[in-house]
Amino acid sequence: MGFLLVLFIILVVLAVKTIKVVRQSEVYIIERLGKFHKVAEAGLTIIVPFMDTVRSVVSLKQQTMDIPPQGVITSDNVTITIDTVVFYKITDPARAVYEIQSLKKGIEYLAITTIRDIVGKMELDQTFSSRDVINDQLRVILDEATDAWGCKVDRVEIKDITPPADIRDAMEKQMNAERNKRALILQAEGERQSAITLAEGRKEAAILDAEADRESKIRRATGEAEAIKQVAVAKAKEIQMVYDAIKNADPNEKLVQLKSLEALQEVAKGEANKIFIPFEATSALGSLGAVKEMMTENRKPKKVKPMDE
Numbered sequence: 644m645g646f647l648l649v650l651f652i653i654l655v656v657l658a659v660k661t662i663k664v665v666r667q668s669e670v671y672i673i674e675r676l677g678k679f680h681k682v683a684e685a686g687l688t689i690i691v692p693f694m695d696t697v698r699s700v701v702s703l704k705q706q707t708m709d710i711p712p713q714g715v716i717t718s719d720n721v722t723i724t725i726d727t728v729v730f731y732k733i734t735d736p737a738r739a740v741y742e743i744q745s746l747k748k749g750i751e752y753l754a755i756t757t758i759r760d761i762v763g764k765m766e767l768d769q770t771f772s773s774r775d776v777i778n779d780q781l782r783v784i785l786d787e788a789t790d791a792w793g794c795k796v797d798r799v800e801i802k803d804i805t806p807p808a809d810i811r812d813a814m815e816k817q818m819n820a821e822r823n824k825r826a827l828i829l830q831a832e833g834e835r836q837s838a839i840t841l842a843e844g845r846k847e848a849a850i851l852d853a854e855a856d857r858e859s860k861i862r863r864a865t866g867e868a869e870a871i872k873q874v875a876v877a878k879a880k881e882i883q884m885v886y887d888a889i890k891n892a893d894p895n896e897k898l899v900q901l902k903s904l905e906a907l908q909e910v911a912k913g914e915a916n917k918i919f920i921p922f923e924a925t926s927a928l929g930s931l932g933a934v935k936e937m938m939t940e941n942r943k944p945k946k947v948k949p950m951d952e
Contacts, residue, residue: 660692670736672698682736701736705797708747710754712805715762717770724805725758729785735793743792750789754799757784767806774801 664687665671671683675695683690683697690697710727717723729750733739743749761780762770770777781799789796806814 657692661689663688663690663697668702668704670701670703672701672736672740674698679737679741699736699740701733701739703733703736705730705732707731708750710751710758712803713755713758715759717762717765717767719766721767721810722807723762723767723770724803725762725801726803726805727754727758727781728800728802729754730797730799731785731789732795732797733793734795738791738793746789746792746794749792750785750794750796753785753788754781757781767810770804774804777801 663671663683665683665685667685669685671688673680673683673688673690673695674697675691679698680695708729708731710729712724712726714722715725731750733746739746758777758781761777765773765777778799778801782796785799786796
């Protein structure tokens, strides 16, 4: 009975030493007599007891590693603290185990030296605006360096950049001054635009007023000219009627002159500033002047000659 119990225990130990179950996304590095033998992938794996041993269990999943915050001096002699995280994945488990003593330590030290080299060539303001550039350069350098270790660096992210307290105060003051400056510029721009809009409105109003006044004067002048033209046409018709009546009556010269003067008298009563006197009327006026002189002469008293003469 005791022998069977011992045999059972031995069988159990052998089974534990022989049968290995590898979980998903993991591999076992198997050594035989201290030398690399194989990489056991996910599933059931049989190994030789007391000859094969599991050197390491390697995860094939995406892994993250926080780089401790590092003090870095920029090119303008400002010490800043940078906090970084690295995303990597093991592509060759055997090399990750045998090519470097500690993969995580290697990535950490390499990331620290690379950050100091990249940021040390930049000024303080540039580090805040060039995070993507720093991340990309870090990823390329780390990926090339860790390729020999069976590792691929997918991305590197800078979580935080912390400047000294006095630098933060100066930056906050600068930001406040910049915001105030932008506010004043926007206010001045708004006032300028408002003044321009008002001036343009006054200009348009003045132009419209001038055009309205000009149009009013043009229409007034046109109306006055039309009225003068109508009056002249009416007077001309009256003169023509008088002329026709006199012509049909076959008057003598004296009657024609008198009728012309009457027509001129009616024309002179019009609102026009200028009148046109027919040539016959001028003759009549001349005759009237001669008649006036004759009448004046006839009205003068005659001198009586002395009898002795």
